Amino acid sequence: MAKYNAEIWEFESEDLGGPAAAVILGLDGGTTSTVCICIPLLDSLPDTIPILARSVAGCSNHNSIGETAARDTLEHVMAETLLKSRSKRSAVRAVCLGVSGVNHPKDQERVLNWLRDIFPSHVKLYVHNDAVAALASGTFGKIRGCVLIAGTGSISYGFTEDGREARAAGAGPVLGDWGSGYGIAARALTGVIRAHDGRGPQTMLTNRILQSLGLSSPDELIGWTYTDPSWARIAALVPEVVSCAEAGDQIANKILEDAVQELSLSVKAVVKRLCLGGADGNGSFPVVMVGGVLEANKKWDIGKEVTDCIQKTYPGACPVIPKVEPAIGAALLAWNCLKKDTVGNCRR
Amino acid sequence: MAKYNAEIWEFESEDLGGPAAAVILGLDGGTTSTVCICIPLLDSLPDTIPILARSVAGCSNHNSIGETAARDTLEHVMAETLLKSRSKRSAVRAVCLGVSGVNHPKDQERVLNWLRDIFPSHVKLYVHNDAVAALASGTFGKIRGCVLIAGTGSISYGFTEDGREARAAGAGPVLGDWGSGYGIAARALTGVIRAHDGRGPQTMLTNRILQSLGLSSPDELIGWTYTDPSWARIAALVPEVVSCAEAGDQIANKILEDAVQELSLSVKAVVKRLCLGGADGNGSFPVVMVGGVLEANKKWDIGKEVTDCIQKTYPGACPVIPKVEPAIGAALLAWNCLKKDTVGNCRR
Structure with a gap:
């Protein structure tokens, strides 16, 4: 059988025709x-x-x-x-x-x-693993270097030519993937709640997020959050955060700056474990960047900031935006x- | 009818007997x-x-x-x-x-x-609301002052004698109740994952938490977290965090110190909005402390630290541990x- x-x-x-x-x-x-x-x-x-x-x-x-x-x-x-x-x-x-x-x-x-x-x-x-396909999409099929995926979730994978691999983050929101789209948006929602109940400063995020969700008060965010626990639904608020940061909002800027630190740290952790930068840390290796969070925006380009931060430690890190x-x-x-x-x- | x-x-x-x-x-x-x-x-x-x-x-x-x-x-x-x-x-x-x-x-x-x-x-x-009953348990039935509840979740309520009230936090983990039992334990789990994948320093929390859950590797924490999303199940790890902090672990100490800041901030926010400390902020008011997170431990007493932090801003805050x-x-x-x-x- x-x-x-x-x-x-x-x-x-059937005869499919042709050679x-x-x-x-x-x-x-x-x-x-x-x-x-x-x-x-x-x-x-x-x-x-x-x-x-x-x-x-x-x-x-x-x-x-x-x-x-x-x-x-x-x-x-x-x-x-x-x-x-x-x-x-x-x-x-x-x-x-x-x-x-x-x-x-x-x-x-x-x-x-x-x-x-x-x-x-x-x-x-x-x-x-699908991270390998994402890496290969930026390296023309070679498995060497690092891939950073930052969409709803975030994960960093590194691979050496001799077959060793390492990962960092990718554990989900409960376990602190704060550089992910979900992490960024959840912190923005927290900023709105804190401004509302007096624990934090006022922020443009309040009006922007309430408007985009069609809500009239921050109190309604609690209900909105719990009616549907889907991570993607919360991560969809990332463009609002970027937009407020570009308009100069300090809370939104701090959230994106922290996300940059988190994402670059996850790359640096796998680069260090695999010695991708060689003995002196200056060797060249690709960092393939995948996912909506890393896409360029007008003023605030999270992907570029992450690259800059990685290169301060590993100057040979070569960012790659896959064309395929x-x-x-x-x-x-x-x-x-x-x-x-x-x-x-x-x-x- | x-x-x-x-x-x-x-x-x-029936005749229930007696007067x-x-x-x-x-x-x-x-x-x-x-x-x-x-x-x-x-x-x-x-x-x-x-x-x-x-x-x-x-x-x-x-x-x-x-x-x-x-x-x-x-x-x-x-x-x-x-x-x-x-x-x-x-x-x-x-x-x-x-x-x-x-x-x-x-x-x-x-x-x-x-x-x-x-x-x-x-x-x-x-x-x-049940927070009012919690307040009254510490004030012998009077509705005036503040109640801080920190168990699996955390919330702060304040009440004035003329019937005004305010609350802070209590929005759940997605919206950043980091002083709650869930928040403390989730940050401890994050610390274990970060130590494991190279993003953070080693911590005693790793062995302590894996042992208490019967797991053999931090990799298994991801599966453990997602098999049952109950907040109480995660919050039950708080005693492990306190125990590591008492043994001198820096990650555990930082988590508890941050929780103290969060919890005292939620009290100070409602005190400020309601002017519970009077015009000069030095007036006296009770702060009723309820919930497992605030209970005294050997060296690390979260409730006492929260009280100290509140009193730096509001010296008239009188902590009350309810006897009933x-x-x-x-x-x-x-x-x-x-x-x-x-x-x-x-x-x-």
């Missing part, structure tokens, strides 16, 4: 959505990567939806991408998945086993590994 | 439990209040369980207390409820209407109002 879902792959019995050109699949699996792309296997990579097909599915984090549903999501989105690119599994040379929730070797081995059931044995398979999405990073990583595998340097 | 639950009061048709001595009911209704006590109506109050009966029920916060269930809980626990004290409703002279969730005049009016349906019209009825529980505070408040009502000074 086939261990894969035969009906998903029925399209392969079976070799392809690579790259996938970025997150808690919100999963993106899969298919690129041709070229001898050398052009500046602009040609995308044969792209598909999007829902969550593929096994911690969130369970193993069976995660496996089904991954298989479906890969089959859809191959169908769109008019390719069969026999044309695939390598598959690289960066999946949220893959934290331990046993998670990696489980997902590798799913892929082994789906693809022919000649296909090279690579499975990593993480799924393409995963495909580039597979392409690199495939090339290296000809000299037996990558693990399957 | 009677608007009260007739079957609850069937015991009143029908006048009594007062005091009730402290919280989110976890509700306590009702019955005291005799004495001409003057002795140092030790005689308790005729005491009953305990579950939650009576209408925000948590709905209005019908809250009303039923209150009626049942009052009936049980009267039955235990061998008293009928006709013997009751006054009822005072301090109920969590009573924040607006309309909440107060709703609960008053429930009581009006249950008790004969001669009974004096008083309904307040809040339900008795409610009964004493009713007793005081009943006495004043003879000169028409209390509202029904």
Whole structure:
């Protein structure tokens, strides 16, 4: 009995037309959505990567939806991408998945086993945490350096060429990820409450946040906060904080300055543990910056401030804003590994 | 048709024996439990209040369980207390409820209407927030001064003799109640994570907290935190933090010092708004201290540190550790109002 879902792959019995050109699949699996792309296997990579097909599915984090549903999501989105690119599994040379929730070797081995059931044995398979795909999206597929992700949550990952890795932050709001979008917005809400009850100074955040939420008094914030505990809903207030900081509000400025310290500290912690800056700390390494919090604003550019702060300790830190999405990073990583595998340097 | 639950009061048709001595009911209704006590109506109050009966029920916060269930809980626990004290409703002279969730005049009016349906019209009825009962437990029934409650959550309430009131904090962990038991413990967990990933210094909190939770690595704290988001479960770690601070751990000491600042700031904010210290700030007023966080420890006494900090700004602040529980505070408040009502000074 086939261990894969035969009906998903029925399209392969049709004549897809044309010669079976070799392809690579790259996938970025997150808690919100999963993106899969298919690129041709070229001898050398052009500046602009040609995308044969792209598909999007829902969550593929096994911690969130369970193993069976995660496996089904991954298989479906890969089959859809191959169908769109008019390719069969026999044309695939390598598959690289960066999946949220893959934290331990046993998670990696489980997902590798799913892929082994789906693809022919000649296909090279690579499975990593989604932070690796984010890193690779900024390093053209190389796993070396550091990635800082700051969206609703925040996490910093570092990787060395000899396979060591380290992470910092990423523990969620209860455990103090104060540089995350959630952390920034929660502190802004706290500033509004403190101004209201007399514990803190008045701040522009009060009017700006109440207006954006359609509330008339800070008292109503308590109810608003508890009707829906979703972190993303609170993190969505970050633009209001940036806007108040740009207008000169001191509370908003202090919140962003503290966030900059937190985010750069999380990068510096992994750089130190992995000696990414070399013995003297001056060596060069990329820091890939991903996520809404790090995006440039008019006056207040959190990403640039974080970079400046990291470079004070590690002058060789090279900030990189990826030009491609993480799924393409995963495909580039597979392409690199495939090339290296000809000299037996990558693990399957 | 009677608007009260007739079957609850069937015991009143029996001969309860003895003369029908006048009594007062005091009730402290919280989110976890509700306590009702019955005291005799004495001409003057002795140092030790005689308790005729005491009953305990579950939650009576209408925000948590709905209005019908809250009303039923209150009626049942009052009936049980009267039955235990061998008293009928006709013997009751006054009822005072301090109920969590009573924040607006309309909440107060709703609960008053429930009581009006249950008790004969001669009974004096008083309904307040549960913080008022906590205050009254330290002021022998007088509503003047400040109460600081620091358990799982934290809140500060202030009251003037002419009926003005103010509150600070009490907005929950998202909105920054960092002096609460939850806030102290969450910061301690953050300290453990930061020491583990290289963002912060090593701390005794790591071994102490992992041991108390039966975990083997700080990595496991992330899963532990998210399996059960209950605030009380996290706040239960406060004794570990105090113990590490007493042993000289700097991270634990900083967390407690910051909590002291937060808690005293919440008191000072309401004192300032209500001018409880008078025009020069040197006037005398009670600060009733309630909740596990404020209880004395060996070397580290959070309650004493908070008092010292408040007195630096308001030298007339008089800390009071209540000798009786809040339900008795409610009964004493009713007793005081009943006495004043003879000169028409209390509202029904």
